[in-house]
Structure formats: C-alpha cells, structure tokens
Amino acid sequence: MPKGGLGGGAGGPPRGRARGRAGGALVLLGALRLGGGGMVGAAAGAASAGGAASAVAAAGVLGPLVAGSDPTWLRALREDPEAERHAPNRRSREVRSGHFVRVRPSPLPEPALVAHSASMAAALGLAPGAFGAPGDVPGEAVRFFSGQQDLAPGLDSWATPYALSIMGRRYTNNCPFNTGNGYGDGRALSVAEVLAAGGDGGRWELQLKGAGTTPFCRGGDGRAVLRSSVREFLASEAMHFLRVPTTRALSLVVSGSETAKRPWYSGRAQEQVTVDDPRLAGYPEAMRAALMAQINQQGGREPDVMGEEPCAITTRAATSFLRVGHLDLFARRAEADQPGALEELRELVQHALDREYPDVLPGAPLEERAGGLLRAFGERLAVVVAGWMRVGFCQGNFNADNCLVGGRTMDYGPFGFLDEYDPLFAKWTGSGEHFAFANQPEAGLTNFSTLAKALTLVLPGRAGEAREATQEAALVMKAAVAGVWRAKLGLPDTGEGRASASALWPELEGLLTRSRADWTIVWRQLAEVALLAEGDDLVVPLRAAFYAPLADGSAEAWADFLQRWRAVLFAEDGLRPEAAAERLRRENPKYVPREWMLVEAYDAAAAGDYGPVNALQELFKDPYAEGTAEQAERFFRRAPDEALRKGGVAFMT
Numbered sequence: 001m002p003k004g005g006l007g008g009g010a011g012g013p014p015r016g017r018a019r020g021r022a023g024g025a026l027v028l029l030g031a032l033r034l035g036g037g038g039m040v041g042a043a044a045g046a047a048s049a050g051g052a053a054s055a056v057a058a059a060g061v062l063g064p065l066v067a068g069s070d071p072t073w074l075r076a077l078r079e080d081p082e083a084e085r086h087a088p089n090r091r092s093r094e095v096r097s098g099h100f101v102r103v104r105p106s107p108l109p110e111p112a113l114v115a116h117s118a119s120m121a122a123a124l125g126l127a128p129g130a131f132g133a134p135g136d137v138p139g140e141a142v143r144f145f146s147g148q149q150d151l152a153p154g155l156d157s158w159a160t161p162y163a164l165s166i167m168g169r170r171y172t173n174n175c176p177f178n179t180g181n182g183y184g185d186g187r188a189l190s191v192a193e194v195l196a197a198g199g200d201g202g203r204w205e206l207q208l209k210g211a212g213t214t215p216f217c218r219g220g221d222g223r224a225v226l227r228s229s230v231r232e233f234l235a236s237e238a239m240h241f242l243r244v245p246t247t248r249a250l251s252l253v254v255s256g257s258e259t260a261k262r263p264w265y266s267g268r269a270q271e272q273v274t275v276d277d278p279r280l281a282g283y284p285e286a287m288r289a290a291l292m293a294q295i296n297q298q299g300g301r302e303p304d305v306m307g308e309e310p311c312a313i314t315t316r317a318a319t320s321f322l323r324v325g326h327l328d329l330f331a332r333r334a335e336a337d338q339p340g341a342l343e344e345l346r347e348l349v350q351h352a353l354d355r356e357y358p359d360v361l362p363g364a365p366l367e368e369r370a371g372g373l374l375r376a377f378g379e380r381l382a383v384v385v386a387g388w389m390r391v392g393f394c395q396g397n398f399n400a401d402n403c404l405v406g407g408r409t410m411d412y413g414p415f416g417f418l419d420e421y422d423p424l425f426a427k428w429t430g431s432g433e434h435f436a437f438a439n440q441p442e443a444g445l446t447n448f449s450t451l452a453k454a455l456t457l458v459l460p461g462r463a464g465e466a467r468e469a470t471q472e473a474a475l476v477m478k479a480a481v482a483g484v485w486r487a488k489l490g491l492p493d494t495g496e497g498r499a500s501a502s503a504l505w506p507e508l509e510g511l512l513t514r515s516r517a518d519w520t521i522v523w524r525q526l527a528e529v530a531l532l533a534e535g536d537d538l539v540v541p542l543r544a545a546f547y548a549p550l551a552d553g554s555a556e557a558w559a560d561f562l563q564r565w566r567a568v569l570f571a572e573d574g575l576r577p578e579a580a581a582e583r584l585r586r587e588n589p590k591y592v593p594r595e596w597m598l599v600e601a602y603d604a605a606a607a608g609d610y611g612p613v614n615a616l617q618e619l620f621k622d623p624y625a626e627g628t629a630e631q632a633e634r635f636f637r638r639a640p641d642e643a644l645r646k647g648g649v650a651f652m653t
Contacts, residue, residue, distance in 0.1 A: 055154045060140045062152045064125035068194040069155060070203070073100055076351055078344060080215075089159075090213045090222075094177040095184065097333075097340060099326075099348060100158040105147030105189050106212025106222065108313055110256030113142045114230070114610050115617055117237055120250045120317055124204060125196045131251060134610045138253075144191075145315045146253040147211050155192050159185035159214040162325035163332055165400035167434050168446045170332065176218055180332055183325070183401060184216030187224060190321065203319055203355070206250065210313040223260045229312035230602035230613055231593075232412040236316065238593045238620035239409055244387035245380070246409040250315040252613075254605070258311040263303035265647035301429050301651055310606065318408060320355040324451045325401030327352070331454035342457065349373070349458050356406040370458050371465045378448055378473030380407025382480035385444045390484045391592055392418035392519040394437040396428040403447040414652075417592045418519035419639035420547050421512040427595065429653050441477050448473045488523055490530070490569055490584045500568045507561055515554045518638050521545035523588040527581040529562055530569060538562040547638060589623040591635055595650075596643040 056063040080098035083089055089103045116131040121141075130141045144151040161184035164171040175182035189211040194204050209232065210224030224232075229252055239246040280288045330348055333341035346366060353360060353369050360372040384407050388395065395402070396414030404410050416427025423438035435443055452466040459465060486493065486501035489508075512522060521544060528541035539550075539558045550558070569580055593616070601612040619631055626632065643649045 059152045059154075061127055061130040062140055062144055064197065065192050065194050065206075066152055066154050068125065068196055069192060070195050071156060071158075071193040072351065072355065073160070073190065073193065073205075074156060074158060076354070077347055086215070089215050090217075091215065092176065092182075092213070092217050092219050093215045094179065094181045095161050095215050096181060097338070097344065098161075099344065099351075100160050101215055102156060103159045103189055103214045104157055105149055105191065105208055107143075107147035107149075108253060108255040108311060109258050111138050111142055111146035111148075111253045111313075112256055113138060114226075114252040114254050114312070114605055115233060115613050116251040117249055117617075120248045123196060123202065124194060124206075124250070124317075134614070142251070142253055145208065145251045146255075146313055147208060149191060152192070157189045157191045157211075159189055159216060160321075160326065161185075161216060161329055162323050162401050163329035164325065165328055165447075165450045167443065168449055170328075180329065182216065182218055183329070185214055186217040186220055187211065187214070187222040188321075189214065204317045205320055207316050207318075207321055208313050209316060210311065221260055223258075223311045224313065225260055225262055225309035226254050226312040226606055227262075227264075227309060227602045228413060229254075229314045230605055231415075231598050232314045232316070234598060234601065234613065234616050234620065235412045235415060235593045236409070237617060238623065239387075239391075239393070241621050242387075242391050242589055242592070242623055244391060244393070244409060245384045245407055247316045247318040247321075247404075250317050252312060252314050254310050254312040256310075259308045260311050261306050262309055263653070264305055264307045264309075265303050265652075266305045267646075301647065301653070303647070303653055316410075318404070318406070318410070320352075320404070320406055321410070322348075322352055322355060322405045323401055324403045324405060324447050324454075325399070327405070327454040328400050328450055331457050334457050345454070346458050349455065352405050367459055367462065370455050371462065371469065374448075374452055374455055374466065374469045375472065377405060377407060377451060378469060378476050381444050381448055381473070382477045383407065384409055385441050385477065386480035386484045388440055389437075389481055390488060390587065391589055392437075393592075394418070394426055394431075394435070395440065396426050396431045396435055398435050398440060398443040398447065400447050400450045403444070405451070417594055419594060420516050420644060421509075421519045421522075423509070423513070427651055429651050441481050445470075445474055445477055487587045488584075489565065490526065490580055490587070492572055497572075504561075504565055504568065508565075511554070511558055511561060515550055515558070516547040517542075518545040518547065520589065520592055520594075521636070521638065524585070524590050524636075526565075526588065527584040530566065530580040530584060531577050538566070545638070547644070585624055590625070590627065591619055591623040591631075593620065594635075594639060594643075596639055597635060599643075599649055 056067045059066040077099035080095050080101045083101050086093060089101050090106070095101060113131055113134050113136065115134065118128070121130055126141065132139055132142065140151050149155065149157055161181065163180050164183050170180065172178055172180040188207050188209045190205055190207045192206040194206065196202055196204055210229065211222070213220070213222035233249040233252040236246055236249045240248055275288055275292065280291055283291065327345065327348055330341055330345040334345050349370050350366060353373055357373050357376050360376055361369045394416050395409065395411070396416060397411060402411040414428030414431060416425070418425055418437065424433055424436040426436045433439060449470055452470050456463050456466045482498065482502060485505035486498055489501050489504060491497035491501050511517070512519070522542055525541040525545060529538050532538060539555055539562065542558065569575070597616060601616050604612040619627065619635060627636070
C-alpha cells in the first residue's frame with residue numbers, strides 16, 4: 001500500500017507527505033413573537049387565535065412558515081444581554097454571553113431566483129409554484145429568502161456565537177478580540193424554525209447564507225457571491241440524493257445590482273511569471289527576482305485578481321445548525337469561571353438533546369443523557385464521514401465549527417470531489433493534510449474529542465465515561481469506513497465479505513494511485529466488469545478512467561486484481577452477474593458535482609443563463625441512474641486536463 005493510503009483504517013494517525021507552502025489567501029402553531037432579554041420563555045403576550053390566523057393570512061404563500069413557527073433557540077436559550085444597547089447588531093463586536101443575538105437580514109436589492117428545491121419546499125408545506133421560475137417577477141418567497149423579513153410577520157431572525165477548534169487545538173489568535181468570543185454566524189442568519197405540516201413534515205431551521213453583517217462578521221461584508229452560492233446549492237442537494245447526511249438547500253437568489261469584491265484566479269495565474277510580467281512593474285530588480293521565485297514556487301496557488309461578483313443568498317435547511325463549536329465555546333467560558341457560563345452550557349446541552357437526540361434516555365437526569373448524546377453523536381459522525389469516503393467527497397475544513405452536533409455535512413465552501421485519486425486530495429489550499437480526503441475519519445474523531453471535552457463539564461465525576469465513549473467512537477468510525485470499501489466492492493456484509501474487502505481494498509488503492517485513475521469512473525465501471533464473460537478483457541471497461549496510458553505492467557496488475565475480485569464477488573451463493581452489477585451501481589454513483597461542472601454552471605449564471613445550474617440540479621436528483629446519452633457524454637468523463645491544474649478548479653483559497 002502506498003504511503004499516505006487509507007489501508008490503515010480510520011483509527012490510526014493521519015497520513016501525510018511533504019508538500020510545499022499551500023496556505024490560503026486572502027403543524028403546530030408555535031410562538032409567533034418571542035420576548036427579549038435574558039431567558040426567553042413563552043411568547044410575550046400569547047396571540048389570540050384570530051390574531052394568529054391574521055398573521056398567517058398576511059404572510060401569503062409564506063403562511064405555512066408562520067403557522068408552524070416554533071423557534072426553540074429563542075424560546076429555550078438566552079439572548080445576549082447587551083443586544084439592545086448595540087442594536088441593530090450589524091457591527092463586529094465581542095459577544096460575551098448569551099446563546100444568540102437578534103439580527104435582521106440585509107436584503108439583497110433587485111433579487112432574482114436562480115434555482116430552488118421543489119422537494120425541500122414541499123417538506124416545508126410551501127405550495128407548488130411558491131417560488132415561481134427563474135426569470136419570473138420575484139414573489140413573496142423569493143423576496144423573503146433574499147432577506148425581506150417583513151414579508152412573514154411574526155418570524156424572527158438570529159445569529160449565534162461559537163468557538164474555533166482546529167484538530168483539537170483551540171484558536172483565539174485570529175479572532176479580533178483574542179479571546180475566542182469573536183466567532184459565530186458572521187454572514188449566516190437563521191430566519192425561521194418550523195414544524196412543517198406539509199410534505200415530509202418534521203422540524204426545519206432555515207438559514208440565509210450571505211444575509212449581511214452580524215456581531216460575528218469580524219469586519220467582513222456579510223455577503224456571499226453567486227459563484228460560491230451556486231457551488232453550495234448544487235453540492236448540498238447532490239449530497240442529499242447521494243444519500244449522505246447533509247444540510248439541504250431551499251433556494252438560491254442573486255442580486256441584480258449589489259456586488260462584492262473577492263480574490264480569485266485569472267488564467268495567467270497558471271503561467272510562469274517572467275521578469276517582464278506587468279504584475280512586477282514598479283518593483284526594483286532584486287525584488288522582482290524574489291517575487292518571481294516566490295510566485296513560481298507556489299505554482300500560482302494564490303489568487304491573482306480581485307473580481308467584482310454578484311451577491312447572492314442561499315437558503316439552507318437542517319433540523320438544527322447546532323455545531324460542536326457552540327458547545328466548545330460555552331465550555332471554554334465555564335472553564336474560565338465566567339459567571340453563568342456553566343449554566344448556559346447545561347442549557348445548550350439540553351437544547352441539543354431536545355433538537356437532535358430526543359430519544360436518548362428520555363426522562364433521565366441531564367448528566368446521564370449527556371453521556372448518551374456523546375455515544376449517539378459518535379454513531380452519526382461515523383455515518384456522515386463514511387458517506388464522504390464512499391462518494392469521493394472532501395469537506396476541506398472539518399473544524400469543530402463546521403461539524404454539526406446532529407451529524408450532517410455542512411459548510412460547502414472549501415469542499416471538493418475527487419477526480420484523479422489522491423488520498424491527500426484537498427481542494428482548499430488551506431486545508432492542510434489533516435483535512436485531506438484520507439484523513440477525514442481522524443479529523444472527525446478529533447471533533448468528537450472536542451465535544452467530549454465540552455461535555456465532561458456536565459458529567460461531574462464521570463470523566464471516564466467520556467474517555468470510554470471516545471474509544472468506542474474510534475471503533476465505530478473504523479468499522480463504518482471499512483464497511484464503505486466492502487459495499488463499494490459489492491461484497492456481502494458477512495465475516496467473509498468483510499475479510500475479503502480488508503484484503504482487496506489496500507491493493508485497489510495502490511492501483512488507483514499508480515495508474516492515475518478517476519475515482520468515480522473506476523468504481524462505477526466495476527458493474528460493467530462484473531457483467532463480462534469469462535475470458536473477456538476485464539480492463540476494457542476501466543480504460544476511460546485513466547489520466548495516462550497504463551504502463552510498466554499496470555494493465556496486467558489490473559487484470560489480475562479484477563480476476564481475483566470477481567472470484568470473491570461470485571463466491572456468494574446464487575449471485576448472478578446482473579444482480580451483482582445492480583448492487584455495485586447502488587453504492588457507486590455515476591454523477592457527482594465535479595468542480596469543472598460547477599465552474600461551467602456558475603460562469604453561465606454570472607452571464608444571466610441559469611440553464612446549466614438547473615440542468616445539474618436535475619442530474620443530481622438521481623446520481624445513481626445511467627442518465628441520458630447526452631448526460632453521460634457531458635458529465636461521465638474524466639476531468640479536462642486544464643481542470644487538474646487550473647486555480648479555482650483544481651485548487652482554491
């Protein structure tokens with residue numbers, strides 16, 4: 001097995017290799033209006049039935065959101081006691097206590113719909129057609145989810161504080177206050193929490209990403225741009241249909257007039273810098289030489305232009321956006337003996353149980369339930385990380401603040417999907433090897449340890465329970481990842497199937513690495529290999545996956561491996577080739593959001609053409625299907641050569 005591979009399992013230390021500098025650059029009727037200050041209890045002055053009905057009617061197509069409003073974060077937790085003094089709370093400041101700050105969105109001017117998820121809208125009980133279609137005059141739904149909150153009377157909005165921990169190390173130094181109290185929802189605002197009556201029902205928290213500044217913006221502009229928003233919308237919806245636990249995307253709205261400046265890549269960023277490059281003009285000769293050497297050594301991995309891009313807002317949905325970083329923050333405050341912090345931590349743990357783990361030891365004391373929460377979180381964490389490994393997804397920045405307590409994928413910014421297999425793949429240049437593809441199980445376990453440390457404060461005298469849970473989580477993670485390789489190989493979940501997978505996967509990983517193989521294509525084409533007759537050339541279905549011709553006996557090595565894999569596959573009693581192929585297709589998707597596909601979509605959207613976004617959205621609704629001949633020709637292929645090198649596609653900051 002090559003160095004840096006996955007064969008060591010999820011429980012071992014992260015793998016790595018030496019690299020040059022790659023740092024990043026620059027339906028139920030709930031409370032309709034809740035009181036402010038301190039512990040927020042029941043609605044201040046309960047609305048009459050007639051008043052509630054009037055509020056629902058006034059909301060129009062948004063009526064189901066108002067009717068189902070149940071903002072437990074506001075009702076059960078504490079508001080920042082300094083919020084009123086700092087109203088409207090859109091400027092960066094240190095928030096010293098409290099679980100949330102009320103902040104209203106900054107609406108996008110001239111909003112226009114780019115895309116929306118009909119299935120997510122139905123789950124919320126919104127009527128078909130509530131969003132209209134791209135190009136329509138924006139109705140209430142489009143305008144509300146562009147930040148015009150007044151369109152849904154009675155709904156409130158809020159931002160929350162959390163801490164930053166990277167691989168278990170607590171960070172305060174890149175917080176403007178150097179205390180750890182500056183992190184939180186800097187450009188994301190929750191605008192509703194709803195008990196939905198329609199469709200799938202359930203509880204949904206709705207959050208606008210790019211909705212303007214909050215106390216946690218740390219000097220940023222609070223906006224997201226169309227490019228990143230298209231990536232988030234398409235990737236999160238694709239992950240849902242890929243059967244990986246994830247936040248959902250409800251809508252994507254772009255402004256017709258507001259723009260923001262962001263550093264990005266020009267085509268010239270991939271060229272060798274020469275002495276006459278205009279970027280070096282005005283520098284003394286010695287400095288030009290030094291800059292040339294530095295830029296060329298970096299391989300153009302830093303953005304080289306400041307672009308003006310349209311602002312956009314993505315509405316994302318989840319049962320809760322409660323992060324490990326939320327609990328980490330209040331644990332830090334409690335450890336520092338900040339008055340009231342321990343009680344705030346206990347309240348937040350109770351909230352986590354109510355929102356995400358209500359079935360964990362109901363009725364038991366909080367101390368017992370906290371231990372149960374930890375174990376349940378370990379199981380969910382293993383499921384989500386194993387899902388990432390199965391579909392070739394790298395989150396890229398799996399800090400504690402990007403890890404949801406409910407065990408779902410979030411933060412579709414630095415993510416990427418594998419093209420050519422590399423166990424140390426990470427699209428974001430700031431990921432470091434600890435967040436690389438192969439090291440994601442270990443990163444997940446580090447986040448687990450961060451949560452365990454926080455929960456020990458509500459487990460007096462039971463620190464051993466947290467240690468035991470951490471050890472158990474490592475075993476669960478290792479088993480989950482091993483189960484991925486077994487399932488992707490089409491082998492049964494038996495002792496024999498698991499043993500065969502543990503032997504075959506390290507060998508396959510070595511072949512993938514040496515032959516520069518495309519992750520998605522190889523795995524998908526195993527179904528075609530399973531259908532071949534005895535004596536056929538088993539390598540033929542895989543040849544479209546290789547980024548370079550097979551050489552140095554690689555074809556023979558592949559043929560030998562495939563022959564032995566087929567023997568194990570068909571050793572299962574009664575398994576027919578057609579059934580084996582179908583089993584393989586269920587685990588190995590044909591279509592994933594490759595970066596070059598997303599680039600085409602957001603470039604078209606920036607020019608006013610939303611067709612490619614909508615086409616990819618349709619494609620990702622059934623990523624395991626064969627698709628049409630046109631879809632297969634366009635999207636089931638290796639990445640273009642340029643996409644393997646180009647800034648903003650192969651890598652980004």
